[in-house]
Amino acid sequence: MKVVSLFSGAGGLDLGFKMAGHEIIWANDNFLDAVETYRKNLGDHIICEDIYKIDISQIPDCDIVIGGFPCQGFSIANMKRHADDSRNELYKMLIKVIVTKQPKFFVAENVKGILSLEHGEVIKMIMNDFNSIGYTSEYRVLNAANYGVPQLRNRVVIVGVRNDIDFKYQYPLPTHNANGDNGLKKWVSVREAMKDIPDPDQPNSLLNHTYSQFKLKFNGYLGNRTIDPDKPAPTVTARGDDKGGVVVLHHPNNRRRMTCRELATVQSFPLDYEFVGTRSSVYRQIGNAVPPLLGKAIAEQFNL
Ligand SMILES: C[S@@+](CC[C@H](N)C(=O)[O-])C[C@H]1O[C@@H](n2cnc3c(N)ncnc32)[C@H](O)[C@@H]1O
Numbered sequence: 212m213k214v215v216s217l218f219s220g221a222g223g224l225d226l227g228f229k230m231a232g233h234e235i236i237w238a239n240d241n242f243l244d245a246v247e248t249y250r251k252n253l254g255d256h257i258i259c260e261d262i263y264k265i266d267i268s269q270i271p272d273c274d275i276v277i278g279g280f281p282c283q284g285f286s287i288a289n290m291k292r293h294a295d296d297s298r299n300e301l302y303k304m305l306i307k308v309i310v311t312k313q314p315k316f317f318v319a320e321n322v323k324g325i326l327s328l329e330h331g332e333v334i335k336m337i338m339n340d341f342n343s344i345g346y347t348s349e350y351r352v353l354n355a356a357n358y359g360v361p362q363l364r365n366r367v368v369i370v371g372v373r374n375d376i377d378f379k380y381q382y383p384l385p386t387h388n389a390n391g392d393n394g395l396k397k398w399v400s401v402r403e404a405m406k407d408i409p410d411p412d413q414p415n416s417l418l419n420h421t422y423s424q425f426k427l428k429f430n431g432y433l434g435n436r437t438i439d440p441d442k443p444a445p446t447v448t449a450r451g452d453d454k455g456g457v458v459v460l461h462h463p464n465n466r467r468r469m470t471c472r473e474l475a476t477v478q479s480f481p482l483d484y485e486f487v488g489t490r491s492s493v494y495r496q497i498g499n500a501v502p503p504l505l506g507k508a509i510a511e512q513f514n515l
Pocket of ligand 1: 218219220221222223224225239240241242245260261262263278279280281301499500501502
């Protein structure tokens with residue numbers, strides 16, 4: 212099917228849709244490095260522009276609109292005022308594109324934290340909004356590790372089906388679990404995922420295989436704890452550290468941070484997916500991404 216992608220970033224979700232056999236015909240992000248990464252790997256159908264400046268009527272017709280809208284900006288105060296213009300603007304842009312383009316389906320991805328914002332009122336509002344524009348929508352929390360990604364990463368996946376379309380979206384069934392029982396494969400461990408990755412301090416030809424010199428901390432917080440190589444990694448984030456960079460997971464050897472390549476591998480990007488920008492920018496693009504293998508599992512359910 213033909214896909215329009217908003218907030219596409221470096222293209223994790225889009226790569227998943229492409230792997231599932233769909234065609235991305237138009238994409239948008241305003242983060243230049245991420246757009247360059249996208250172009251290099253997925254094609255030049257991406258526009259680097261602020262979504263507010265896009266003339267929606269110029270977006271081509273499509274079957275699916277996909278996008279992980281940033282969720283900063285929802286607040287109790289805004290909710291109470293019930294004023295449309297006080298809601299999160301980026302989310303409104305996603306709604307506007309869906310209303311204008313009338314795709315058969317949409318997929319909106321977000322962090323699990325969105326479910327607890329305003330004690331659940333925010334997600335209630337979002338689902339009401341999607342249902343009120345003519346789409347039957349539901350959401351599910353999916354853990355990327357259950358789909359072969361070497362990382363425990365929970366994401367909320369909202370899927371909408373236009374009311375006149377006779378189709379019930381089925382969320383993908385897990386292919387992996389913690390123990391590898393009940394007919395499923397065992398979660399992919401960091402060790403297994405990294406088995407073909409050479410030491411970055413030895414001569415090698417891998418792309419983006421350099422690491423942050425930021426000192427290791429062991430305070431138990433995300434990005435500052437030891438990684439068990441025999442398990443999937445904890446969630447890769449794009450969260451800032453106190454030096455203006457990005458919090459990066461430790462390598463299981465406990466001597467350094469992961470290289471960009473290793474972090475991308477933990478996100479299930481293929482080894483030849485090349486990222487553009489400074490190391491900090493690349494870490495951020497990777498941390499922002501939907502793991503392509505999770506995207507693929509979601510997208511395959513649209514192979515009608
Ligand atoms: C969570 S990331 C999406 C990652 C992407 N789905 C992937 O899988 O790689 C959100 C993206 O929204 C983009 N964004 C934020 N504000 C924007 C705006 N005003 N116009 C266009 N893109 C915007 C950010 O640059 C970021 O890349």
